[in-house]
Amino acid sequence: MKAIVNGKIILPDSIVEGRALLFDEKIAGLSETVPEGAEIIDAKGRYVAPGLVDIHIHGYLGEDTSDGSVEGIRKMAEGIVKNGVTAWLPTTMTVSYDDLRRAFDAVRVLMDKKNNPKGAQIMGVHAEGPFINPSKKGAQAVEYIRPADAPFLIENSDVIRIVTIAPEMPGALDCIREVTEKTSILVSMGHTAANYETAKAGIEAGVRHATHLFNAMTPLNHRDPGVVGASLADDRVSTELIADTFHISPDLFGLVAKVKGDNLILITDCTRAGGLEDGE
Numbered sequence: 001m002k003a004i005v006n007g008k009i010i011l012p013d014s015i016v017e018g019r020a021l022l023f024d025e026k027i028a029g030l031s032e033t034v035p036e037g038a039e040i041i042d043a044k045g046r047y048v049a050p051g052l053v054d055i056h057i058h059g060y061l062g063e064d065t066s067d068g069s070v071e072g073i074r075k076m077a078e079g080i081v082k083n084g085v086t087a088w089l090p091t092t093m094t095v096s097y098d099d100l101r102r103a104f105d106a107v108r109v110l111m112d113k114k115n116n117p118k119g120a121q122i123m124g125v126h127a128e129g130p131f132i133n134p135s136k137k138g139a140q141a142v143e144y145i146r147p148a149d150a151p152f153l154i155e156n157s158d159v160i161r162i163v164t165i166a167p168e169m170p171g172a173l174d175c176i177r178e179v180t181e182k183t184s185i186l187v188s189m190g191h192t193a194a195n196y197e198t199a200k201a202g203i204e205a206g207v208r209h210a211t212h213l214f215n216a217m218t219p220l221n222h223r224d225p226g227v228v229g230a231s232l233a234d235d236r237v238s239t240e241l242i243a244d245t246f247h248i249s250p251d252l253f254g255l256v257a258k259v260k261g262d263n264l265i266l267i268t269d270c271t272r273a274g275g276l277e278d279g280e
Contacts (some may be wrong), residue, residue, distance in 0.1 A: 003034045007043030010050070021048055051086025055162065055265060056126055056212070056240055058091045059272030065090035065125070068102030070109050077110065077119025079275050087121045089161055091269075094129030094140035097152070104159045111159070124161035127153075128211065131175070132191035133166040138216045140191060148175035150182075157183035164211045166192035167202030180206030188240075191216045192227055199230035203237060212269055213239040213256065215247055232256070238263040 004021040009030065022028040022035070034040060058065055061079045063072035073090055080088060092103050107125050110116045129140050131148040148171050153163055163179070165172055167189050176187050189202050190211025195218060199207075210217070210231035218226030231237045243253055243266050257264050268274070 001028070001035055001038040002041060003031075003038045004041045004043050004048055005034065006045060007048035008046065009048045015047075049084070051120075052084045053123075054080065054085050054088040054268055054270075056091050056128070056267035057088055057270045057274075058093060058128075059274060060270055061275040062272050064093075064272045065103055065107075066093045066095045066099055068099060068106050070106045070115075073106050073110055073122070074116055074119060077116050077122060079119075081118070081120040085120045087123050089123055089126040091126040091128050094132060094137070094142075094144045096144055097146075100127070100130075101156075104156050108159050125156075125159050126162040126164070127160050128164045129191065131163070131165045131169065131172065133169055133193045135193050136166065136191045136216045138191060148172040150175040150178040153179050153185060154182055157185055160185050162186045162188055162209060164188045164190040165202075165207075166190070166194065167205070167207060168192060168194040168198045173201060173205045176202060176205040176207060189217070189227060189231075193218060194227050196225045196227075196230055199227045200234075203230060203234055208236055208238065210237055210239045212247070212267065213241050214252075215242065232259050235263070238265055240265050240267045240269075242267055242269050244268075 001022060001024050009016040009021055019030045019032055020034050022031055060076040063076050065073060090107055092100055104125060107122060110122045116122060130144050130146045132140060132145055134142050134145055148165055153160060163185055165187055167173060179185050180187055186209050187207050188209035188211045189207045213231060214228055217228060220226055220228040231239050239260050241256060241264060242248060
């Protein structure tokens with residue numbers, strides 16, 4: 001048994017002081033006293049919060065998921081845990097199938113906790129592409145964009161937790177239906193030029209998530225609400241948001257939070273530059 005003392009413990013509806021947080025493999029509860037023999041961890045007046053979960057992070061400390069390196073992804077896991085991230089989805093870019101398979105294999109190795117004892121727990125992969133729209137590719141490599149491929153996703157469904165797809169591309173709706181029927185993969189719409197009607201068709205086919213809301217998708221317009229409108233209007237769809245005040249105006253944070261509630265998911269979308277010193 002371990003006990004965190006002298007901390008400001010964040011609960012869903014309050015912040016508690018003057019009590020110890022008891023835990024071993026799981027949280028046992030709060031106590032006014034520390035059990036005899038418990039290992040004491042002094043928070044020194046700092047906050048004690050639940051671990052963060054980042055479902056969209058490409059790289060950190062000079063490493064990138066798409067490099068397909070076990071050691072590189074482990075280094076990322078050990079780096080982000082120091083920021084309070086306790087679980088994450090290493091996220092691939094639009095790269096070749098060979099590179100994707102190498103990345104998936106590396107993640108498979110590290111999903112076993114014994115191969116990643118010190119880092120944030122790896123829950124699987126977020127495959128951001130390659131099934132996207134070239135007109136909304138953003139920083140993705142256009143030469144590796146491919147038509148939606150259900151067999152490829154099903155083949156790797158043991159490791160893929162989220163896949164980003166542009167629903168307007170040829171074959172995408174059929175792929176979404178097959179993948180959602182045959183696997184537990186969460187299909188997200190992103191890097192997409194879909195209009196509102198096509199976005200809604202994607203949701204009816206099985207889309208339940210939106211990749212970095214507002215970024216690389218059709219905007220909210222009063223006559224064509226676009227992918228943004230479809231994502232905000234449908235309670236079945238969870239939405240990512242890069243809340244760094246650069247990708248999205250902070251004036252929108254509260255509005256999106258009011259609309260989506262617990263279906264709003266803050267992400268970093270971090271690249272390999274994360275955690276490094278300032279420089280080029």
